[in-house]
Amino acid sequence: MNALDATRIRAHFDFPAAGRVVTNNAASTQPPRELIGLLRDLTPWYENVHRGQSTASRRTTAMFEASFDTIAAWLNAPGRGCVATYRNTTEAINAVMYSLLTEFRDGDNVVTTMLEHNSNYVPWHALCREILPRLGRRVECRLARFDADGQLDLDHLASLVDGRTKLVCCTGASNFSGTKPDLSKLREIADASGYAQPTGETRALLLVDAAQLAPTSAIDVRALDVDYLAFSFHKMLAPFGVGVLYAKQHLLDHALPFLYGGDMIAEGRVTPETVAWNDLPWKYTAGTPNILGTIASAQALRLLLDLVLPTAFFGGTGPLPRVAIEEVMARVGRHTANLTARCMAGLAEINGLQMYGPEHRTPLVSFNLGGVSPFAVAEALDRRGVEARAGCHCATLAHHALGLDPPASCRLSFALYNTTDDVDRAVEAVREIAASRRLVG
Numbered sequence: 001m002n003a004l005d006a007t008r009i010r011a012h013f014d015f016p017a018a019g020r021v022v023t024n025n026a027a028s029t030q031p032p033r034e035l036i037g038l039l040r041d042l043t044p045w046y047e048n049v050h051r052g053q054s055t056a057s058r059r060t061t062a063m064f065e066a067s068f069d070t071i072a073a074w075l076n077a078p079g080r081g082c083v084a085t086y087r088n089t090t091e092a093i094n095a096v097m098y099s100l101l102t103e104f105r106d107g108d109n110v111v112t113t114m115l116e117h118n119s120n121y122v123p124w125h126a127l128c129r130e131i132l133p134r135l136g137r138r139v140e141c142r143l144a145r146f147d148a149d150g151q152l153d154l155d156h157l158a159s160l161v162d163g164r165t166k167l168v169c170c171t172g173a174s175n176f177s178g179t180k181p182d183l184s185k186l187r188e189i190a191d192a193s194g195y196a197q198p199t200g201e202t203r204a205l206l207l208v209d210a211a212q213l214a215p216t217s218a219i220d221v222r223a224l225d226v227d228y229l230a231f232s233f234h235k236m237l238a239p240f241g242v243g244v245l246y247a248k249q250h251l252l253d254h255a256l257p258f259l260y261g262g263d264m265i266a267e268g269r270v271t272p273e274t275v276a277w278n279d280l281p282w283k284y285t286a287g288t289p290n291i292l293g294t295i296a297s298a299q300a301l302r303l304l305l306d307l308v309l310p311t312a313f314f315g316g317t318g319p320l321p322r323v324a325i326e327e328v329m330a331r332v333g334r335h336t337a338n339l340t341a342r343c344m345a346g347l348a349e350i351n352g353l354q355m356y357g358p359e360h361r362t363p364l365v366s367f368n369l370g371g372v373s374p375f376a377v378a379e380a381l382d383r384r385g386v387e388a389r390a391g392c393h394c395a396t397l398a399h400h401a402l403g404l405d406p407p408a409s410c411r412l413s414f415a416l417y418n419t420t421d422d423v424d425r426a427v428e429a430v431r432e433i434a435a436s437r438r439l440v441g
Contacts, residue, residue: 004332013417021386026212029415042063042292045059045060049065049288049289063317071301074320075219076220076222077221077246081249082252083246085245087241088234088243092244094119100205101132102256103166104132106139110124111169115170115177116397118395120170120209127141128140143160149357150177154186161204165193165195166195168204168207170183172214173362177358177366178358179357183208183224184224187224190206205227207228208226208228211235212235215235216363233297238300245284261286309328336414336418339414340414343365343423353430365413367409367430369430370437371437374410381410388410390408391409
């Protein structure tokens with residue numbers, strides 16, 4: 001198996017020179033200097049998109065539109081018409097909620113899980129408990145449990161799905177336990193619903209929160225047959241405020257937009273009586289979008305290929321070979337899995353430490369040290385030069401389900417630029433804290 005050269009990759013980042021041990025990557029990754037330089041290079045010819053006849057506007061528009069082609073290729077989507085951009089995963093999921101708002105019928109239900117990030121639970125809670133009741137509709141939000149190992153209980157989830165289940169929402173990977181539910185089984189369960197959708201399909205829709213899955217996995221939306229999938233670029237090297245919503249094109253054609261205003265309207269097609277929407281994907285880009293952020297974020301995908309393989313995709317707009325995407329993400333996945341296994345093995349040797357989640361997981365480890373606040377552990381780690389995160393990680397339901405008081409844990413999470421030295425320094429720091437736990441409790 002071809003290994004990933006993390007040392008070579010780190011040379012493209014500025015954070016190692018600051019002596020940082022960056023192990024909070026599940027929250028946000030670090031930006032390579034090429035992306036910062038790209039923003040600088042773009043600014044001399046920056047102009048708004050779809051709003052001018054100048055050379056600068058046409059040039060910026062071409063790069064902006066090509067970014068949607070890059071994102072679609074990365075996901076193996078049929079084309080740019082399946083891609084909408086938002087500020088982050090949270091906004092993308094909210095966009096789905098609002099686009100489906102008027103389709104729910106009295107007596108319908110939404111099924112989600114206790115593993116979810118708040119962003120894939122709170123919108124559905126709000127829909128069922130706060131928004132739709134004001135419209136006189138009764139819709140239920142159902143929650144599937146997970147087992148003692150942190151694995152999603154698929155049998156329980158299946159028991160919650162019935163002929164009135166319009167939508168199944170599930171994480172592709174938990175940002176607390178690292179659990180990766182079987183998405184093919186979820187598709188089967190959603191299919192079994194038989195719900196009559198207004199588009200003519202007879203099955204529940206399936207939405208996947210891929211915020212933690214996308215950074216270390218090759219995602220093929222056609223093979224997964226998901227209806228909606230969302231992720232954020234700030235977890236994939238590009239912290240420029242851009243999230244992605246993939247949706248099947250017929251759903252985007254049919255749905256009402258989340259936001260209304262400029263550019264999502266067909267040119268000149270507004271009268272006192274009618275408004276016509278723009279073509280996809282621009283139907284979902286109301287107002288001036290995050291132009292430079294979108295360009296730089298799409299280029300982050302191309303740069304990722306170059307960082308791992310000897311390729312030269314960064315800066316271009318040409319096709320991305322599927323084989324290259326799959327090979328790169330396989331290497332990233334193996335590298336980060338090895339780091340995670342090393343971390344778990346080291347932490348398992350520390351008395352009084354409890355880890356949460358299954359053996360095989362995405363590259364994060366959440367844990368608590370008996371008798372010590374997870375916030376105190378994170379602060380003590382920081383004093384030793386290790387950047388962790390303490391809190392509920394927005395996975396509040398899962399922390400409550402485990403009876404944690406407070407509902408919090410400390411988390412170490414890894415990315416392609418982390419090394420075994422980073423892992424060893426983090427584990428040794430936790431070991432030191434455990435040995436002196438009275439000082440940090």
